[in-house]
Amino acid sequence: MNVFKKLGPSNAFMLVLCAIIILVAEYLFLTGDQLHAIFIGLWAPTLLGVVIFIKQITNGR
Template identity: 70%
Template sequence: MDYFKKLGTANLLMLLLCAVIILVAEYLFLTGDQMYGIFIGLWAPTLLGVMIYLKLIDHGGK
């Protein structure tokens, strides 16, 4: 439980959003919409990259 407090609410919500994006992309890919599944599947790593970038900027300012 302490880990979630340390992680922060915003980061936890972003990680949950990434998990939902991955599940939706897998569903689309497996139901026959491969191109849409791949397109939406690329949102999760992009979102994680933005999170890492913002965390690096935040730690660089301190």
């Protein structure tokens, strides 16, 4: 739990959200809906990229 305290609530929420997105994409892929799984699976790196971009903007000020 100490790791989540260091991350902060917003970063921990984004990591959990990305993990859920990856699990949903894997479920869809294994049940035979490959195109939707690939589409949803691309959300996780996009969200992480947006978070990194926002952090760089706020740390630059």
